[in-house]
Amino acid sequence: MNGFARQRYLLDFTVAxxxxxxxxxxxxxxxxxxxxxxxxxxxxxxQAIKGKAAAxxxxxxxxxxxxxxxxxxALMPAAYLERLGRLRGVAEVQGRLxxxxxxxxxxxxxxxxxxxxxxxxxxxxRIGAGIARVRGLAAGDVFSLRGYDGQPHAYxxxxxxxxxxxxxxxxxxxxxxxxxxxxxxxxxxxxxDLALSVTNPAEVRQVARKLAERLPDCRPILREEVLRTYESxxxxxxxxxxxxxxxxxxxxxxxxWDKATGLSAEERREIGIxxxxxxxxxxxxxxxxxxxxxxxFTAFCLGYGLAHLHVFHAGAPLFAGVMRGWSVLQPHFALTxxxxxxxxxxLFLLSVVPYTVVTLVPVWRAxxxxxxSIMR
Amino acid sequence: xxxxxxxxxxxxxxxPNEYQALRGVDLAIEAGRVTALRGPSGSGKTTLxxxxxxxxxxxxxxxxxxxxxxxxxxxxxxxxxxLRRFGFVFQRFNLIPGxxxxxxILLPAYPLGLPYHELRARADTLMASLEIDxxxxxxxxxxxxxxxxxxAIARALINDxxxxxxxxxTAHLDSRLSLEFLALLGRLKEAGKTVVIASHDPLVFxxxxxxxxxxxxxxxxxxxxx
Numbered sequence: 306m307n308g309f310a311r312q313r314y315l316l317d318f319t320v321a322x323x324x325x326x327x328x329x330x331x332x333x334x335x336x337x338x339x340x341x342x343x344x345x346x347x348x349x350x351x352q353a354i355k356g357k358a359a360a361x362x363x364x365x366x367x368x369x370x371x372x373x374x375x376x377x378x379a380l381m382p383a384a385y386l387e388r389l390g391r392l393r394g395v396a397e398v399q400g401r402l403x404x405x406x407x408x409x410x411x412x413x414x415x416x417x418x419x420x421x422x423x424x425x426x427x428x429x430x431r432i433g434a435g436i437a438r439v440r441g442l443a444a445g446d447v448f449s450l451r452g453y454d455g456q457p458h459a460y461x462x463x464x465x466x467x468x469x470x471x472x473x474x475x476x477x478x479x480x481x482x483x484x485x486x487x488x489x490x491x492x493x494x495x496x497x498d499l500a501l502s503v504t505n506p507a508e509v510r511q512v513a514r515k516l517a518e519r520l521p522d523c524r525p526i527l528r529e530e531v532l533r534t535y536e537s538x539x540x541x542x543x544x545x546x547x548x549x550x551x552x553x554x555x556x557x558x559x560x561x562w563d564k565a566t567g568l569s570a571e572e573r574r575e576i577g578i579x580x581x582x583x584x585x586x587x588x589x590x591x592x593x594x595x596x597x598x599x600x601x602f603t604a605f606c607l608g609y610g611l612a613h614l615h616v617f618h619a620g621a622p623l624f625a626g627v628m629r630g631w632s633v634l635q636p637h638f639a640l641t642x643x644x645x646x647x648x649x650x651x652l653f654l655l656s657v658v659p660y661t662v663v664t665l666v667p668v669w670r671a672x673x674x675x676x677x678s679i680m681r
Numbered sequence: 682x683x684x685x686x687x688x689x690x691x692x693x694x695x696x697p698n699e700y701q702a703l704r705g706v707d708l709a710i711e712a713g714r715v716t717a718l719r720g721p722s723g724s725g726k727t728t729l730x731x732x733x734x735x736x737x738x739x740x741x742x743x744x745x746x747x748x749x750x751x752x753x754x755x756x757x758x759x760x761x762x763x764l765r766r767f768g769f770v771f772q773r774f775n776l777i778p779g780x781x782x783x784x785x786i787l788l789p790a791y792p793l794g795l796p797y798h799e800l801r802a803r804a805d806t807l808m809a810s811l812e813i814d815x816x817x818x819x820x821x822x823x824x825x826x827x828x829x830x831x832x833a834i835a836r837a838l839i840n841d842x843x844x845x846x847x848x849x850x851t852a853h854l855d856s857r858l859s860l861e862f863l864a865l866l867g868r869l870k871e872a873g874k875t876v877v878i879a880s881h882d883p884l885v886f887x888x889x890x891x892x893x894x895x896x897x898x899x900x901x902x903x904x905x906x907x
Contacts, residue, residue: 311794318784318791325779571778578775581736582789582836583764585757676756676763677731 311608315588319595333561336603339586340557341656342609342615348648349616350624352541353640358535361473366500367509369401369526369631370516380495385520389499392519394512396504398542402485406450407479411439417478419485427481430460435475437465453490460484483544501525561660568667576668580676589672590665597664601657609652682712682875683733683844688742690728690900702728705742705902707732712843715866715876715890720897726879727848729897734767734846735759764792769835770847774829775862776821776836782808782828783817786835800839805834811865827858834865845869847878851885863888 323330370389372381389398415436418424425431430448432440442448442462449459462476466474486493503512505677513525567578576589615621617640688702710716710733715815718726731737732744735751738759745753751762758833763769768789776785786804811831816824821832830850837845847866851859859882866876866892878885886894896904 306795309794310796311792314787314794315790318788321780321784363807574775574776578771578777579788580760580764581771581775582769582791583760583767583840584792585760587757588792676760677728677736 307677311588312591315592316595316599318456319592319599322592323596323599326515330478330600334600334607336557336560337601337604337656337660338607340554340609341605341652342385342611343553344547344650344656345609346614346615346621347543347546347550347624348652349612350621351539352645352648353616355539355639356643358473359532362532362535365528366399367506367528367529368501368513368516370499370501370520370523371526372520372523374497375520377499380491381498381523383494383496385499385523386496388520389501389516392515394503394505394508394515395501395503397502399500401500402482402491403497404485404489408440408450410460413439414476415478416476417480417485417488419480419482421482425460425463425479425484426484427480428460429463429481431461431464431479432565433466433474433477434468434471436478438461450488455468456650458484458488492525536666542627546624560655564644568671573671574676576671577674577678578670578675586669586672590668593664593668594661597661598657601660605653605656608656609649613644682747683710683803683877684708684743684745685729685739686734686743686745688729688732688739688744690725690732690737691740694740702900703732703739706900706902708895708902710875710877711893712875713870713873714892715870715878717885717891717894718877718879718897719881719886719894721881723899725895726881726897728900730846730879731875732850734769734844735762764789765840766842766844768840768842768845770837770848770850771835771847772852774833776829776832778822779820781794781818781819782813782824782832782835785821785832786839789836790839799905803839803841804835811835820846822895826854830854830862831857831865838869843873844875844877845879847876849880849882850878850883851880856884859884861890863890866890870898 312624370381370385372379383400386400387396399421401421404417406415406417408412413436431450432442437443440448442465444462444464447459448455448461448462452458466477466479470621480488485491501512501516503509508526509529513527516523516525518573527631540558579589579592615623621640682897685706685708685777688703689701691701692700702762706725718729719788720726728737735746735754736759737746738754739752744750746762746766751759753764754868778789783804786807787800790800790803804817805814808817811834813828813831816828816832820831824832845866850862864883866878867884867899869892870876870892878891880886885891894906895902896906
């Protein structure tokens, strides 16, 4: 009880002491909160967007096989389907048809796909929400595009793809395989690439290795590699933003260092009084520890809370453009609110601990001065 | 109760600005009485007071408190002694600005960690006896000179110490407030407290409050009366 009551008194005194200089402490708290808010926003957004991409890519094929010609991606003969199907460990092989289309009307690139299952009926198209927005289309409208031969190809919009997958489907057009071949002028015996699913997910790498041996003109692309690429892209963007913010963080560090280490004559005098009336050096240090901890912890909670609101409820208007990438077909999507313990701890350790420790340095110096200084 | 034997205090020892504030002081301070240290500025009164009040250690010599040698105690133990055995009234009272009278009075009690209701009861009793209970929540910056001095006394008494140390307490008070303050010290003496006061204010000595006066000059005691 004694120790607890003592700490409570020190905390009470610290709060009363902080309230005596509202301007100074509020300005410090404000800047501190802003810095935590910026850092936490970038970290939360990056984490959430990576999680979202990973969740969406769970449905992607485990291995994609592309044929190469002169170091470039070439069309895949249908005969390769047969050859790959006989490979031990391969559960299913599917030829895929996909490509890109530049729409000069809105200066945007579309990804055109013709999935074997759940695609679109002949003469129909399912489009991503991004395309629907820029072209002003809705289900039932006619979507007309100029094909490889310069002739117009018209499709009826069967549906707009769900907003939940917009991160990866904003620019997507799904049409029937026959329509795809007619639109791009592809022969019936070729595919863009092949998608493989394996019997045992643990053997993905072995299957990919055997595949590369059997078909030396092909390259296997693993789903985990695609995920890694996505993560790298988002990590790179996060790093770039943090580099830009580093200036703000550095300015804050100078500001905080100045505030935390510059003990005024009045503060020194007060420490002298406390020491003279019987406070131990440890009591003074504990009191200042509470002070630094209160300011930094409050700033951390406020900054993190605001960042959470900013990212998950307001759609991160400050950083979304940079983090999602620049595009005419900017995807609109809602991120799932989440709190990552490791991330939270990292931010806590980076924001609360250094400031609290820094405040102790000058106080320790002042608190070890002879208590009789107040009498002189 | 408090004995000083051959005490010296040297500041900035070994440096060009070395200064010897006390030179071989012997003094015995009796419990339950008022002892005054008298002398001109620079005579060593305040330095002697800091040694008596465990705010500093002597450069040489011995300081004994109730028979125990405290000359070489580490700072942590001296802080504990200051907390429990001494109450201080400083020259400018040294209250913490911006805090209320009550907060200032409670400050020396915080390290003891006693239950709040007990501390509050003590503070209320003290403030009522000093007639400042109606100013408990007022910031000390807004108090009158007389109220400030009574808050300082209440702060010195909150831990119920047996010894009160006062350094030039009337230096910044007018005659009326000085007399009021001295009357308060008289009441403390009647309550059994030991009071040590450093002053060169004639008023302190004219009231007859001190039971014993030690005259200092150039860091030495040049006379003790009676």
